[in-house]
Amino acid sequence: MSKNGIPSVSVFRFLSRAGQILKNPLPFHHENFEKLGAIFRVNLGFGKSMIFSRDAKLAQYVLQKNHKNYHKSEIQTKELAKYVGKGLLTSEGDHWKKQRKLLQPTFHKKQLVQLLTAIQKAITAELDKITTNAPIDVFPIFNDLAFQTVVKSLFSSAANQKDINRLQYITESAQRMLVKELRQPFKKWWFHLSGELARNKDLTLEARDILKKLVQDRKESKERKGDLLDMLLEARYEDGNGMDAEQLIDEILIIFTAGHETTSNALTFTCELLARHSEVQEKVATEVRSARAQSTSLMEFIKSCSYTKQVIEESMRLYPPVYFIDRVNFEEDTFENLVIPKGSNLLFSLFEIHRSKEFWQEPEKFDPDRFAEGKALQYSAYYYPFGAGPRMCIGNNFAMYEMILATAEVVEKFKISAKTENIKIKPLITLKPEEAFLEFNLR
Ligand code: HEM
DSSP, rough: OOOTHHHHHHHHHHHHHHHHHHHHHHHHHHHHHHHSSEEEEEETTTTTTEEEEEHEEEEHHHITTTTHHHHHHHIIIIIIIHOOOTTTTTTHHHHHHHHHHGGGGGGGGHGGGGHHHHHHHHHHHHHOOOOSEEEEEEEOHHHHHHHHHHHHHHHHHOOOOOHHHHHHHHHHHHHHHHHHHHHOOOGGGHHHOOOOOOOOHHHHHHHHHHHHHHHHHHHTTTOHHHOOEEEHOOOOOOTTOOOOHHHHHHHHHHHHHHHHHHHHHHHHHHHHHHHHHHHHHHHHHHHHHHHHHHSSSHHHHHHHHHHHHHHHHHHHHHOSSEEEEEEEESSOOOEEEEOOTOOOOEEEEEETTTOTTTTOSTTSOOOOGGHHHHHHHHHHHHHHOOOOOGGOOOOOOHHHHHHHHHHHHHHHHHHESSSSSSOOOEESSEEEESSSSEEEEEE
């Protein structure tokens, strides 16, 4: 069956696989890509459908060249926004443009240098909690590490541990609720009736109160700590004004949400891969030792860890934490021979693009040398773990610095080995690791 030149998967085929799709939709997508080509439509019933694509040229066209004709789906702009408000990730149009312009300089490399000491301290404190010589699930460790890194970058030492724990609990609870809402839309009535939705909205209000107090204390103290909060308070719109209190809190909640799970997934997958490739692990260890001996600053150290960076890049090729990017078109569009009717839901599978035989030699192989100096650029058309176009991740440098510092310190301290045969994935809103049992032995 074909509509507008796009091969379709019938609603019956979709429903017959619904149970499996709910658990892990990736094999179903892969099968359809192999059978129907780089673009296909899944009919969901009641006249609704989704277009899946692993066509890298179409992705570039939609995300970059003709981005003005596309907006995000309601998953972010409505469903997520009801918990975290209207910040950069969840807004559209002029409001998004205004916020992006305001926040872009804050995330510039030059500004981020000021945060590196806080990031490094947060990493060291969390890695000290690793128990050695017995298998442990590393995801919770990297999850706490990523949250602490964001909190310490934002508030230095101003936030107390009780508030930090509460903020982390609330952020993760909202994410869990959102997963349930998206995966089980037929239970919406129950989420209302059982009070689960209301409870999560109340929790969000509690998080906002904690943050309001932290911001207020900072303003009253007139102290400058040089952290992300200071930078956000000092950011100015074109008219010379700063953000109002509610907007500032929306942006902080967005930074928590966008910056924590993604990074912890990537760090976990990176360690899982290192544990299974001891020769790569030893190469990282050698690089880190030499970089520590030479470097006078954290930024110099990061720059010297070029192979470690390649390892992280290759890990995000195989396991992109954001494994889908969605867009909806305002107006009908045509791309090559394809007609995209107005209001189409498009889902670009980074997981498939990053593993396509069309672009990568031996795509299933973990090979950090793909990203060696001079080679990385050739992949830019079909490698985008941080997205592409004007809505590309604003925290990409922050995330890379954090991941290089964390991976370097892990490998510097420990030899890592795997305690399960294969790397297991759990695709939810982000691509999460499952049962990431590794053993750490002191070097
Ligand atoms: C490995 C870690 C990360 C990955 C893989 C990642 C990936 C992405 C991707 C793919 C997008 C674009 C989504 C789209 O176009 O629909 C995005 C947007 C965004 N990310 Fe990240 N991200 C990471 C870490 C971070 C961090 C650490 C922060 C903040 C400190 C952050 C903040 C944001 C924000 C605010 C946006 C929205 C930007 C906009 O729409 O203008 N991310 N991220």
